[in-house]
Amino acid sequence: MQPMGSTGKKTSTGRPGETGAGLGGAVDEGPRAGLDPVAAAALVAADKRHVWHPFTPMRDWCADGHEPLLLVRGEGAWLWDQHGRRYLDGNASIWTNIHGHGHPHINAAIAAQLQRVSHVSFLGTTNEPAIRLAERLAGLFPDNTLTRVFFSDDGSTAIEAAVRMALQYHSQTGAPERRRLLVFERGYHGDTLGAASLGGIGAFRGPTAGFGYEVERVESMDQVRLLAPEVVAGLAAAVIEPLVQGPAGMRPWPAGMLRALSDWCRRQGVLLILDEVMTGFGRTGRMFACEHEGVVPDFIALAKGLTGGYLPLAATLTRESIFEAFLGDVAEMKTFYYGHSYCGNPLGCAAALANLEVFERERTLVGLSPKIEHMGRRLQRLGDHARVRETRQCGMIAAVEICRRKDPMEPWPWEAQMGARVCLAARRHGLLTRAIGNDIVLLPPLCVDIDQIDLAFDALERALGETS
Ligand SMILES: *Cc1c(COP(=O)(O)O)cnc(C)c1O
Helix, strand or coil: CCCCCCCCCCCCCCCCCCCCCCCCCCEECCHHHCCCHHHHHHHHHHHHHHCCCCCCCHHHHHCCCCCCCCEEEEEECEEEECCCEEEEECCHHHHCCCCCECCHHHHHHHHHHHHHCCCCCCCCCCCHHHHHHHHHHHCCCCCCCEEEEEEECCHHHHHHHHHHHHHHHHHHCCCCCCCEEEEECCCCCCCCHHHHHHCCCHHHHHHHCCCCCCEEEECCHHHHHCCCHHHHCCEEEEEECCCEECCCCCEECCCCHHHHHHHHHHHHCCEEEEECCCCCCCCCCCCCHHHHHCCCCCEEEECHHHHCCCCCCEEEEEEHHHHHCCCCCHHHCCCCCCCCCCCCCHHHHHHHHHHHHHHHHCCCCCCHHHHHHHHHHHHHHHHCCCCEEEEEEECCEEEEEECCECCCCECCCHHHCHHHHHHHHHHCCCEECCEECCEEEECCCCCCCHHHHHHHHHHHHHHHHHHC
8 A cells, every 4th residue: 555645635525616636546544544453453353254245255255365445434525444545436335425425414414304303104104304305306307297206215126116016007007917027138226036037137136037027128129119019018117227227337328219218118008117226316417317318207216326325215206197096995905005114214315305405506417517528538548448348438427348358359257357356456546446347337426526537547547557
């Protein structure tokens, strides 16, 4: 680790009006910014004894030689580890963080709600932050389109709610034969059984392969158009990540694809479920990805960035006409019997309201264009690198696909774990991010500044040089 001798230097939070430190290398601010070394070592040992981490090969994690990064503090786009070393949060804490860590407005909103009540049931009672948030979310879409908001906990449950609503809607409106879901190769919609069964990445389905919803899986809009009429007649809904498939390696759809799918769905009586769990809240340069192609779906699933990345909360929005199919005499059994203990959690809703307020106060979306353009320039430069197969970008979402050789093209075998190794090397230069196979993801909080974007790309370029 390279101490940069910046102890005491005021660091940028990456918020408007401040400039980044622009230093290459994980800045070591010493134990003052970290944990007592003995306490840190004890925590790491306890982690290795008791914790099971998601999407993590645990033998390697628990190995003696592996020292996990224990994050102790965050401010703006920066994070600090147990040793007081500072990193740029290059994947926005797994695609959740929007305005930076420790934002005073979001912190204050959570603290104020904490003084009132932390959690009350949403089954048969209601609360102010949830009501206000529902009103606010509905207001983000064109008038009288997505008017109803169903709260849950995370992306998987937001998708689950949408799919179950779609299936129940058809069974209550005279089309019970519409039971299958139209889904896409390489799509990803979460890890609960139902959500996983919609996914098109084999490795993520694991032992759930063969369980879950009945699906019709296609690759492209061309294949959608070729579906036999009897197959189409059995479709309840199409589920898609609009504009860009995230866990597939940030792969953009062809321009116009979303519009075409939406039109096709409308003509065929198939409901459209948009998974904006990753793309929502400004990531693509607009508030929601569907705005780029003028599409309003029948359902939209929101999660990750909903609370600015502070608390687990999700929302499924739908149309009034769909909601109305669930109204009736109790004995008619039209009620949506689905929910979770923490639906409408007041702390999460307060954080989400504050997140939306920050979008307005800081004019976050307006400020994105120069950042998106700068990322584009740096990606283009990286695209010429001998070990980079291609780069992809959709607004503030980017991926760099690495390879062993470009001409003739030779990919790294996934067992080589080169993506993970490059990310590890990049850490030494102050960038924290995570690869998906050979795709290195750059998805910083929207509050990053140009200097911080440069730091991320400088770190990645150096890391590539060191690992190939
Ligand atoms: C992360 C993600 C999900 C799942 O959300 P969780 O909160 O992890 O359950 C679903 N869809 C997309 C596109 C995602 O990126």
